[in-house]
Amino acid sequence: xxxxxxxxxxxxxxxxxxxxxxxxxxxxxxxxxxxxxxxxxxxxxxxxxxxxxxxxxxxxxxxxxxxxxxxxxxxxxxxxxxxxxxxxxxxxxxxxxxxxxxxxxxxxxxxxxxxxxxxxxxxxxxxxxxxxxxxxxxxxxxxxxx
Amino acid sequence: xxxxxxxxxxxxxxxxxxxxxxxxxxxxxxxxxxxxxxxxxxxxxxxxxxxxxxxxxxxxxxxxxxxxxxxxxxxxxxxxxxxxxxxxxxxxxxxxxxxxxxxxxxxxxxxxxxxxxxxxxxxxxxxxxxxxxxxxxx
Numbered sequence: 393x394x395x396x397x398x399x400x401x402x403x404x405x406x407x408x409x410x411x412x413x414x415x416x417x418x419x420x421x422x423x424x425x426x427x428x429x430x431x432x433x434x435x436x437x438x439x440x441x442x443x444x445x446x447x448x449x450x451x452x453x454x455x456x457x458x459x460x461x462x463x464x465x466x467x468x469x470x471x472x473x474x475x476x477x478x479x480x481x482x483x484x485x486x487x488x489x490x491x492x493x494x495x496x497x498x499x500x501x502x503x504x505x506x507x508x509x510x511x512x513x514x515x516x517x518x519x520x521x522x523x524x525x526x527x528x529x530x531x532x533x534x535x536x537x538x
Numbered sequence: 539x540x541x542x543x544x545x546x547x548x549x550x551x552x553x554x555x556x557x558x559x560x561x562x563x564x565x566x567x568x569x570x571x572x573x574x575x576x577x578x579x580x581x582x583x584x585x586x587x588x589x590x591x592x593x594x595x596x597x598x599x600x601x602x603x604x605x606x607x608x609x610x611x612x613x614x615x616x617x618x619x620x621x622x623x624x625x626x627x628x629x630x631x632x633x634x635x636x637x638x639x640x641x642x643x644x645x646x647x648x649x650x651x652x653x654x655x656x657x658x659x660x661x662x663x664x665x666x667x668x669x670x671x672x673x674x675x676x
Contacts, residue, residue, distance in 0.1 A: 417610070
């Protein structure tokens with residue numbers, strides 16, 4: 393039996409996974425301590441490059457976060473012994489919605505109410521890893537049908 | 539206590555949620571920038587213990603510093619955040635060495651895992667309050 397292994401994901405795969413997701417986690421340093429908080433998000437892709445759009449309530453820790461942030465999404469499938477994670481490191485910017493078009497395009501459709509602070513994460517690094525299941529653990533083997 | 543769609547969870551509830559899960563994320567500063575790294579973990583004496591391999595930046599970055607640790611469940615709508623000091627476990631118990639995901643050992647053969655415990659200093663949790671579900675007609 394071969395051990396499970398981790399392999400890097402391509403930039404394109406990281407972007408595809410970010411496009412498909414709706415919930416991630418943002419991390420930043422607040423009063424000296426790192427914090428990780430789950431957020432609804434939406435990947436927006438203007439010509440200038442991909443942006444992770446987030447909305448929060450004014451005055452929350454996320455709203456008051458410093459400009460250096462990390463953003464992460466992941467998925468673990470225990471049944472198929474697989475999983476992946478994508479990490480974005482970027483600069484957090486505050487945006488002011490100036491048009492209905494902006495609101496439509498950048499709205500991550502938060503599960504929480506009163507999220508009138510609009511934030512954009514402009515990535516300077518993006519990486520991902522994929523966990524391949526250990527060989528020999530698959531419940532079905534083609535040999536079984538021959 | 540409810541605050542605009544989010545229920546605040548008590549410490550015991552948070553600890554129970556940590557006990558019934560095995561996959562979380564560590565937040566730490568590497569070169570002044572925050573990073574989030576997924577880990578498998580276990581709870582021992584109300585402390586979070588996770589394993590990592592000796593080659594990662596993680597082990598060097600977390601030891602003797604304050605780190606964040608987060609676990610959440612999208613379908614149930616809860617999340618728990620721990621802040622605490624990270625220490626290496628020099629002599630992990632057999633139960634600790636058994637920490638791995640249902641996935642099995644994700645580290646290459648031959649590399650010995652190292653174990654880090656987080657002394658919980660602050661713990662907090664949130665639960666999304668959803669509108670009552672419509673009962674389906676019988």
